[in-house]
Amino acid sequence: xxxxxxxxxxxxxxxxxxxxxxxxxxxxxxxxxxxxxxxxxxxxxxxxxxxxxxxxxxxxxxxxxxxxxxxxxxxxxxxxxxxxxxxxxxxxxxxxxxxxxxxxxxxxxxxxxxxxxxxxxxxxxxxxxxxxx
Amino acid sequence: xxxxxxxxxxxxxxxxxxxxxxxxxxxxxxxxxxxxxxxxxxxxxxxxxxxxxxxxxxxxxxxxxxxxxxxxxxxxxxxxxxxxxxxxxxxxxxxxxxxxxxxxxxxxxxxxxxxxxxxxxxxxxxxxxxxxx
Amino acid sequence: xxxxxxxxxxxxxxxxxxxxxxxxxxxxxxxxxxxxxxxxxxxxxxxxxxxxxxxxxxxxxxxxxxxxxxxxxxxxxxxxxxxxxxxxxxxxxxxxxxxxxxxxxxxxxxxxxxxxxxxxxxxxxxxxxxxxx
Amino acid sequence: xxxxxxxxxxxxxxxxxxxxxxxxxxxxxxxxxxxxxxxxxxxxxxxxxxxxxxxxxxxxxxxxxxxxxxxxxxxxxxxxxxxxxxxxxxxxxxxxxxxxxxxxxxxxxxxxxxxxxxxxxxxxxxxxxxxxx
Numbered sequence: 001x002x003x004x005x006x007x008x009x010x011x012x013x014x015x016x017x018x019x020x021x022x023x024x025x026x027x028x029x030x031x032x033x034x035x036x037x038x039x040x041x042x043x044x045x046x047x048x049x050x051x052x053x054x055x056x057x058x059x060x061x062x063x064x065x066x067x068x069x070x071x072x073x074x075x076x077x078x079x080x081x082x083x084x085x086x087x088x089x090x091x092x093x094x095x096x097x098x099x100x101x102x103x104x105x106x107x108x109x110x111x112x113x114x115x116x117x118x119x120x121x122x123x124x125x126x127x128x129x130x131x132x133x
Numbered sequence: 134x135x136x137x138x139x140x141x142x143x144x145x146x147x148x149x150x151x152x153x154x155x156x157x158x159x160x161x162x163x164x165x166x167x168x169x170x171x172x173x174x175x176x177x178x179x180x181x182x183x184x185x186x187x188x189x190x191x192x193x194x195x196x197x198x199x200x201x202x203x204x205x206x207x208x209x210x211x212x213x214x215x216x217x218x219x220x221x222x223x224x225x226x227x228x229x230x231x232x233x234x235x236x237x238x239x240x241x242x243x244x245x246x247x248x249x250x251x252x253x254x255x256x257x258x259x260x261x262x263x264x265x266x
Numbered sequence: 267x268x269x270x271x272x273x274x275x276x277x278x279x280x281x282x283x284x285x286x287x288x289x290x291x292x293x294x295x296x297x298x299x300x301x302x303x304x305x306x307x308x309x310x311x312x313x314x315x316x317x318x319x320x321x322x323x324x325x326x327x328x329x330x331x332x333x334x335x336x337x338x339x340x341x342x343x344x345x346x347x348x349x350x351x352x353x354x355x356x357x358x359x360x361x362x363x364x365x366x367x368x369x370x371x372x373x374x375x376x377x378x379x380x381x382x383x384x385x386x387x388x389x390x391x392x393x394x395x396x397x398x399x
Numbered sequence: 400x401x402x403x404x405x406x407x408x409x410x411x412x413x414x415x416x417x418x419x420x421x422x423x424x425x426x427x428x429x430x431x432x433x434x435x436x437x438x439x440x441x442x443x444x445x446x447x448x449x450x451x452x453x454x455x456x457x458x459x460x461x462x463x464x465x466x467x468x469x470x471x472x473x474x475x476x477x478x479x480x481x482x483x484x485x486x487x488x489x490x491x492x493x494x495x496x497x498x499x500x501x502x503x504x505x506x507x508x509x510x511x512x513x514x515x516x517x518x519x520x521x522x523x524x525x526x527x528x529x530x531x532x
Contacts, residue, residue: 011434013155013427017148017203023323024146024293028412031290035410035470045470056333057289062326067384070150071434071444118333144301146294156456157430160423161279168277168337178337190422193461200455200517204301204311251466279421283414283469290412336416 002131004040006033006076007097010068021068026105027060030092033076034109041130052116053124058087059110066104073097074104083128086113086120135264137173139166139209140230143201154201159238160193163225166209167242174263185249186257191220192243199237206230207237216261219246219253268397270306272299272342273363276334287334292371293326296358299342300375307396318382319390324353325376332370339363340370349394352379352386401530403439405432405475406496409467420467425504426459429491432475433508440529451515452523457486458509465503472496473503482527485512485519 008029016022034055038044048054068074075097082089090109096102113123141162149155167188171177181187201207208230215222223242229235246256274295282288300321304310314320334340341363348355353376360371379389407428415421433454437443447453467473474496481488489508495501512522 009431009435009438011427011431012149013157013430015150016145017150017152018320018322019150020322022146023326024290024297027290027293028410031412032408032410036408039408039470054284056284056286056330058330060289060326060328060330062328064322064324064326067322071438142298142302142305144294144298146297151453151455153455156459157423157426160426161277164279164423165275165277169275172275172337187417189417189419189463189466191463193422193459193463195459197455197457197459204305278415279423281416282411283416283418285416288412 002079004033004037004078006036006078008032008074008076010070010072010074012070014068015070019067019069021104023062023064026062026064026068026094026107029074029076029094030078030090030107030109031057033078033092034090034111037078043127043130051124053121053127054114054116055111056114056118057109058112059108061108063106064104065106066102068094068104075100080131081108083123083131086122087111088113088123135212137166137170137211139169139211141165141207141209143203143205143207145203147201148203152200152202154237156195156197159195159197159201159227159240162207162209162227163211163223163240163242164190166211166225167223167244170211176260176263184257186254186260187247187249188244189247189251190242191245192241194241196239197237198239199235201227201237208233213264214241216256216264219255220244221246221256268345270299270303270344272302272344274298274340274342276336276338276340278336280334281336285335287370289328289330292328292330292334292360292373295340295342295360296344296356296373296375297323299344299358300356300377303344309393309396317390319387319393320380320382321377322380322384323375324378325374327374329372330370331372332368334360334370341366346397347374349389349397352388353377354379354389401478403432403436403477405435405477407431407473407475409469409471409473411469413467414469418466418468420503422461422463425461425463425467425493425506428473428475428493429477429489429506429508430456432477432491433489433510436477442526442529450523452520452526453513453515454510455513455517456508457511458507460507462505463503464505465501467493467503474499479530480507482522482530485521486510487512487522
């Protein structure tokens with residue numbers, strides 16, 4: 001399985017009164033990385049709309065290890081740990097770009113593939129093959 | 134024209150690293166107040182969906198006067214200053230609940246009524262009549 | 267242990283292009299409920315600042331069961347399942363106000379008590395006693 | 400005066416139930432562009448903290464011209480139209496990257512320079528000179 005590295009900067013909107021990244025925003029960062037990955041392998045939103053394939057998160061486990069700070073440059077590292085039927089599991093973590101050994105947050109995110117009526121459907125083979133690289 | 138008072142509390146998600154409410158969130162507070170107003174007069178989301186009437190903001194002017202702080206109790210005061218054809222103008226301001234003479238933010242927000250294809254359409258007479266009280 | 271029920275409405279800001287509540291926002295709803303609970307038992311932000319006691323989320327597990335929809339009225343039900351040393355575990359779930367048997371999301375959220383230097387410190391006894399009711 | 404072009408992609412978190420970018424998020428995009436500009440000319444958050452110089456938005460006027468859509472690639476174009484004493488005015492607009500003649504939103508954003516006690520202070524000369532290019 002391949003790994004996808006997604007860079008981002010923390011902006012003021014992401015911080016809270018304690019000067020840290022507000023915890024829920026790490027879920028957003030992880031989602032941005034999954035979205036960007038899909039775009040870069042040609043399975044982005046255009047493809048999803050044409051094929052009436054959508055994805056919804058049905059499980060998330062997050063370990064918040066270190067606070068993020070305003071204007072830091074971060075990287076989300078993403079791998080797919082399992083893909084079976086309608087669902088896929090992502091191992092994702094967030095690290096400092098300048099010190100990649102420093103991990104801010106780890107996530108185990110599970111998504112389900114749905115059709116336009118929100119019914120689960122098998123992840124398209126093309127998607128599976130492309131993401132397995 | 135009537136006025137609508139909408140109470141809210143600032144939560145951690147709303148603040149930024151300077152300990153203030155992040156400025157873009159005042160726009161959210163104003164929108165919550167307009168939404169709640171519509172719900173309370175029976176023109177809320179159920180009615181909007183049944184009648185295929187939607188609203189989009191096309192103009193906003195905001196004066197940020199005083200910072201908001203974490204866990205403050207605030208009130209949005211809303212009035213409709215003009216309603217004509219497809220558009221309506223809201224005068225809205227945000228004040229401290231405990232000291233209503235202290236204004237945090239003033240907004241002039243203009244919305245346009247659209248149909249399900251995003252085309253402008255006249256604001257329904259029933260809406261106009263109801264909101265004029 | 268007591269349970270705390272926190273009502274909220276879904277606003278447009280909370281939804282995404284699929285017409286559901288964006289998943290990360292459930293974490294915000296849970297945090298609002300914990301904050302409001304602290305306020306209502308007299309251990310809110312004023313008390314926290316005076317006593318230099320802050321709280322940070324260090325773990326979250328979320329099961330997304332059903333989508334939330336625009337303008338729904340929801341309730342967060344919160345219980346503290348464990349409180350030990352510097353940390354506390356919350357069992358929280360989100361249900362429809364009109365059909366409380368319908369659960370949208372369940373969360374296991376763990377927070378740590380920190381001082382102004384972000385060092386863990388024991389949760390004050392007064393807090394423990396008050397929250398145990 | 401120079402102009403700064405900031406690219407971004409719309410993510411799911413930015414959209415609402417109508418399938419558009421939620422209007423308040425355009426204010427966030429404009430702020431990200433101003434922040435990134437400051438970083439790239441060496442006047443970013445490190446410099447601001449060392450020099451105890453902070454910035455707060457005190458006025459915003461926004462024209463929402465066209466809806467933004469999920470996963471679009473956009474660009475924020477920013478110019479400083481006035482800088483005087485403690486305040487600066489930014490002309491900013493948001494366009495489609497693939498069709499830069501299509502403008503989604505125009506903003507007139509005014510910021511004030513403040514010290515660590517939130518008192519207005521003159522924008523440092525070094526900042527003015529650098530930004531004038």
